[in-house]
Amino acid sequence: MGWSLTIPPKIWDRLSDHVLGSAARGAVLLAGLADGPRGPRLLARELILADEGTDYVPGEFGHRALAPTFVRDAVIRARDEGLAYIAVHAHLGLDHVGFSEIDLASHERGYPSLGQISGQVVGALVLTDHAAAGDLWLPDGRREELAETIVPTGNLLRLRSQPAAEGCPDSLHDRQARLLGDLGQETLRRLRVAVVGLGGVGSILVEELARLGVGELVLIDDEAVEKTNLPRLVASELGDIGRLKTELAARNARRANPDVHLTEIAQRVERPESLEELVRCDWIFLAADGDAARHWVNAAVQQYLVPATQVGVKVPLTPQGEVGQIHTATRLVLPGSGCLWCNRLIDPTRLAIDMHPAEEREAAQYIPGVPAPSVITLNTLAAAEAVNHFVLSVVGLHDEEGDHASVIHRPRTRQRDLQNPRQGQNCRWCTSSGQLGLGRRGSTPL
Structure with missing residues (x-):
């Protein structure tokens, strides 16, 4: 402390x-x-x-x-x-x-x-x-x-003023500590990490973070489990239909790591209860699809200088049902280094719709009631890329400290690309001259 x-x-x-x-x-x-x-x-x-x-x-x-x-x-x-x-x-x-x-x-x-x-x-x-x-x-x-x-x-x-003391051996995590070191394992135990969105990708993120030994998880999602969610939610059962996704994520995290400390917030991310916990984290994983979730996590990253990883899967379909170029995206969002607004990953119109009550959001959709395709194997690909980057970052094992590129996988062609973030010259969120963003906590509310 x-x-x-x-x-x-x-x-x-x-x-x-x-x-x-x-x-x-x-x-x-x-x-x-x-x-x-x-x-x-x-x-x-x-x-x-x-x-x-x-x-x-x-x-x-x-x-x-x-x-x-x-x-x-x-x-x-x-x-x-x-x-x-x-x-x-x-x-x-x-x-x-x-x-x-x-x-x-x-x-x-x-x-x-x-x-x-x-x-x-x-x-x-x-x-x-x-x-x-x-x-x-x-x-x-x-x-x-x-x-x-x-x-x-x-x-x-x-x-720090001097090197940290060596971590204590942890027999439970002995095999991964052989890579991360005892001090690296201790670092994971001391971290507070948020997962926003506990559906197909978020469910996998929680499972992996808990098994890695992350000490504290903040779980944010306001939705309940539906039948069609079961093939993609880790360790879910028929009896879980109707339960909150936060309950399932918490159950799986405790099953994976009985010592994990959990904060469950069954609210949308823009609610004050969610934001209060979000900005007190060491890292944020954004696994929710909505533009509101992207906007508020982006604000937390820039105003409170908390690094985040945005994780998503896109399966495009034509009106005739033909499958386009599938891709998974793992985007590192760092304070002052090109935000989600700069990279055109937040749409102002969809954001305005997403901030309305649920019934108004549903009525405003262009194609109401048509869910996007989602497959657990694609979710796993995106989640694994995100958690691997996080682990190697917090223990200092990346070869290039200045590598902030997003990773785009295209499974149909087995292609993997890197995309460097773009930054607007006078972005109001991620530049020092911005009126809303970088380190502005205290002078501008989130």
């Missing part, structure tokens, strides 16, 4: 290139504040780089320091926008880092006054290539260390 700082990948790339490229460079992060799964979270939404010689100058007490005018301007911006002020610099080293005595003395001289000016959290972050430490000063006068700095990129970076 403790404070954490999450930095979107593109901001992290600029920050690390600037401060880790030279010990004589500094910067300031402006960050929102939110509750997280293990304590308060700072959400970096803007980076202000300090130019050497102008904004980062020889210090009165130490080697270098941020210029007073640079600090003043950044703190006033933090105050005006209701954001935390975090000064950043680098030290030499690899996987251990800490503040020097000169650093700490400068914090004690300056941060109480900066906190009075801004009325927000103020603090400092010091980095090496593989470690980070933070010193936070809260508006109520308390002082806190930063437990970890998180970067949701291809490999989910979790930087």
Whole structure:
């Protein structure tokens, strides 16, 4: 438990290139504040780089320091926008880092006054290539260390002041720990993961996540089981018809892992009860088809900096019943890296329809009452791709940290393609200039 700082990948790339490229460079992060799964979270939404010689100058007490005018301007911006002020610099080293005595003395001289000016959290972050430490000063006068700095990129970076202690051996998961390591298995046990949509794909996701040993699952779906669902819902039975899908998912998760902690929400994702839990997760799996679910999960990713994976299967049919090009899609949705709106995966008209009551949604459909094809083997293909990426990401086993591409399978041709996400230049959701999105929790409600 403790404070954490999450930095979107593109901001992290600029920050690390600037401060880790030279010990004589500094910067300031402006960050929102939110509750997280293990304590308060700072959400970096803007980076202000300090130019050497102008904004980062020889210090009165130490080697270098941020210029007073640079600090003043950044703190006033933090105050005006209701954001935390975090000064950043680098030290030499690899996987251990800490503040020097000169650093700490400068914090004690300056941060109480900066906190009075801004009325927000103020603090400092010091980095090496593989470690980070933070010193936070809260508006109520308390002082806190930063437990970890998180970067949701291809490999989910979790930087601490020193390497984490080795995980305890887990005999139940011994075979997979031989790949993931004891520490990797412990990482899974500490994660809080949401699954939105518990139908054909979501049912498989829950089963796999529970068996992998993920410690906490948030299950979100407002629908009940119908007879035609049974061929695609894991471990479902005739007697389950009419029961909530959340009940089946919870039953299967407990059967797979008796120690898993579950939060069941039999509501649509846009309901306050759902959103409150969704934004307090480490990862979100989106397995619901509707545009409303896509919109609200996209908002959670961008405003609260929670990475997500959108998983889907498309089986196109012509009016004559001919089968088109089947494809499954596993899309990584990262904060600040091209959102579902940028990639035209949310339709404004369908979103407007999807936000109406159920009877109005049904009446507004172009072809009422015609369900889309769905086959468990295709669902399994999409779910396995999504969970494999998640597991390798959280334990740091991807070869390329910067690989954020979606995976498209076309089973009829046995073809597999990668699609890089597109980002609109001034997207209001996933850019720092956006009015609604990136790290905006605190200034704009979800």
